[in-house]
């Protein structure tokens with residue numbers, strides 16, 4: 001443990017080091033660069049201490065927690081995120097994984113392609129050719145035959161990781177879309193081989209996992225689960241390192257809906273809608289819900305919200321108010337979960353909302369102070385993730401950099 005002054009030095013050094021390939025097990029938009037949790041863990045904790053990520057996404061912090069020999073926990077409202085984070089960090093036996101894969105391969109070769117029920121997916125025929133859907137269902141049913149959950153989860157995540165590749169959705173697009181380019185490729189006879197793509201993908205991913213597994217100092221406890229970090233009590237920890245969704249940020253759920261339907265993590269479009277509304281920074285609200293402005297109790301913010309309402313952007317006024325009320329609730333939980341002297345490291349961004357720049361980092365600092373978390377560092381951080389550069393929505397403007405905020409619980 002070296003403290004806040006060396007955090008940024010360690011970070012500069014870590015950014016130049018290669019990332020563990022296991023981080024790429026599954027795509028996920030808005031991923032952390034691993035250097036951030038790695039530097040924070042080195043600077044703010046000792047081996048054996050507890051590291052938490054309340055918005056863990058695909059588990060970048062969890063992987064780095066394992067590599068550093070710390071204990072940890074992670075929470076995310078998205079069940080796919082939890083599955084991916086668990087697949088990356090589970091304590092799996094490599095020989096067993098390899099032998100399960102050979103069994104799977106034999107099962108695929110022997111299959112007579114009986115009718116297998118497809119999971120619910122909106123517009124299945126639009127997104128998947130009939131033979132592709134059939135093969136995906138077959139792979140899924142073979143995986144579901146495994147008894148042990150960690151292995152089953154690993155292969156389900158491998159299956160999820162190829163869904164976009166074998167679908168009709170254009171891989172160049174962030175949100176699924178069957179583009180003109182894809183239609184043209186299909187007209188020219190685009191080949192899709194689900195079984196081969198899956199087996200090759202598993203082999204590559206097992207290889208990545210193997211390298212990571214060899215690098216762990218010891219299997220410390222890691223508790224990763226679905227949870228709402230704005231309403232739930234968070235487990236104790238010495239360090240929290242996280243990047244929550246930004247105001248006006250990418251619609252995470254939409255980028256992953258095909259995968260979630262295939263893994264049966266969403267029963268239908270109503271479940272999709274309800275989960276989307278729960279996410280921090282959600283913009284899925286009805287007129288009657290945002291009829292009245294929300295007060296956050298922070299004068300600068302309330303002035304922004306009022307201005308948005310006044311200029312006819314009621315929904316975004318509501319989204320902004322709700323976002324900061326939820327951030328405040330999260331900071332209260334975070335303060336209760338951090339041990340005295342513990343740190344919270346947040347990667348976040350200011351946002352441009354329709355007509356106004358919201359200096360979110362200033363409000364984070366103000367709200368954190370109200371919950372006993374004092375800011376000890378606030379620095380800008382250049383974008384390093386291609387996915388974060390995605391245009392967030394038609395009204396949001398890209399802001400040139402993110403912030404790294406470090407808070408201490410005294």
Ligand SMILES: C[S@@+](CC[C@H](N)C(=O)[O-])C[C@H]1O[C@@H](n2cnc3c(N)ncnc32)[C@H](O)[C@@H]1O
Nearest residue numbers: 030031032055057058060076077228229279280
């Ligand atoms: C920027 S992503 C985190 C990415 C992660 N750092 C990684 O490397 O993959 C933000 C995550 O917050 C999750 N999220 C949104 N609202 C949440 C809430 N109220 N509680 C817990 N997780 C939430 C989203 O599902 C998303 O996975």
